[in-house]
Amino acid sequence: MKPIDRPNRPFFGSGPTAKRPGWSLAGLEGAMLGRSHRDSAAKARINEVIERSRKLLGLPDDYRLGILPASDTGAFEAAMWTMLGARGVDLLSWESFGEGWVTDAVKQLKLADVRTLSADYGQLPDLAEVDGARDAVFTWNGTTSGVRVPDGRWIADDRQGLTFCDATSAAFAMDLPWSKLDVTTWSWQKVLGGEAQHGMLALSPRAVERLETYKPAWPLPKIFRLTKGGKLIEGIFKGETINTPSMLAVEDALDGLAWAEQVGGLHGLIRRSEANLAAISAWVAETPWVDFLAAGPATRSCTSICLKIVDPAVASLSAEQQGKVVKELTGLLAKEKVAYDIAGYRDAPPGLRIWGGATVDAEDTKALLPWLDWAFAEVRSRLGAQAA
Incomplete structure (x- = not known):
């Protein structure tokens, strides 16, 4: 089912990035x-x-x-x-x-x-x-x-x-x-x-x-x-x-x-960024269709958090076809106004890139994750229907 809660600020693009909370x-x-x-x-x-x-x-x-x-x-x-x-x-x-x-x-x-x-x-x-x-x-x-x-x-x-x-x-x-x-x-x-x-x-x-x-x-x-x-x-x-x-x-x-x-200087900024990575890490650990692009935990970025789709139905597709899946998935999220600009970089392997820098609230990141599951399920079901 479509999630109920939405990120207060759906800005997860990697540059320009979200303004600070409360900015005007x-x-x-x-x-x-x-x-x-x-x-x-x-x-x-x-x-x-x-x-x-x-x-x-x-x-x-x-x-x-x-x-x-x-x-x-x-x-x-x-x-x-x-x-x-x-x-x-x-x-x-x-x-x-x-x-x-x-x-x-x-x-x-x-x-x-x-x-x-x-x-x-x-x-x-x-x-x-x-x-x-x-x-x-x-x-x-x-x-x-x-x-x-x-x-x-x-x-x-x-x-x-x-x-x-x-x-x-x-x-x-x-x-x-x-x-x-x-x-x-x-x-x-x-x-x-x-x-x-x-x-x-x-x-x-x-x-x-x-x-x-x-x-x-x-x-x-x-x-x-x-x-x-x-x-x-x-x-x-x-x-x-x-x-x-x-x-x-x-x-x-x-x-x-x-x-x-005001948020604690450098250490406060680092804590905010790492909290976003922690939220996504916990979700990835429980989510079979997605994984980090970074091979090792010690090398995973807490700002430009890049994910790959490992679901067999998508991973078996060509890079061009995978790119279309990502475009459809991110298009659904943008249409729902829950996440903008989170497709992987154009030269990178097809996937998602979620900005976790300090101006992003961890609560917004957590609110985004069920929407990722929903959007993938929508795209995955269409792939299954096409295959049938």
Whole structure:
């Protein structure tokens, strides 16, 4: 039977994600619209995003943190284009975005000394193969596979190379070991539910040294330039953005940070995300038609929670046919207004992707689960009728 209870907020898409509980446009009334972002008051608001993010995440005092254009993608591209090439690099890939960084390094930057360590969706590469004498490029959490690295123990403390970590769906939901991470990026549109457009870049002192002592062989677009005259442009890390930011998005980011502080800071955010994973884990354990895409419990994401359909009637179909099943299932949920945008990523195996970041209430996640069973039963019965 069709469930009775519905999620209060049916927003389970993986980006842009659900706004914080209780969010309204009234929270943006202080936005400095119609003002220059270079005015001291506006710059102070931009820098406040940096400083409150730094404090919330527990970033070391000697790390730089700045705002860059074009979301996490722009921030990570800037890091790759300005710092890679100084030494050999290990590229780790186990889903779409990691594969995108491989493409950039190999086909765009055309780096000479590259090793690619890859794995299929649901798996991780052998992290023990990463060479500390080389740079390493990886996602902390595979947003399109729901597979995260379990910890940072595989990263050598005495490494010579730099670690480049795309943490866009991990920051604010997972405890990142900053001493292991030299270059880290994320966006505003993930765990804190901010508006898209802006990315953040955190640099260790070793990363700053690389920027000031290494000059890439290729030309750099203006929005990637982090140094001038061989020195770091310190203003970028004090609110002086390279290009014009949206002051409305800045105010929204501050709203999200204020909420995060109210719910217990980083540990409160992690608890909220893990509660969503726990709810789905308990349901999966009792549900025969579905399973996690991530092979091992330690690698299951608490934000981009990816599921595969293992019911034999569906699993035996071609990937194209499975995709149609998922489209029909998610269409039913959207029609009922109980879940939007939860189909797996377009490059991933057919399945579901449910966002469990901190802005999603666990009670809404729990309310969604019976609807998943209902929608699958509806689609499954139609498959049976067609087969008959």
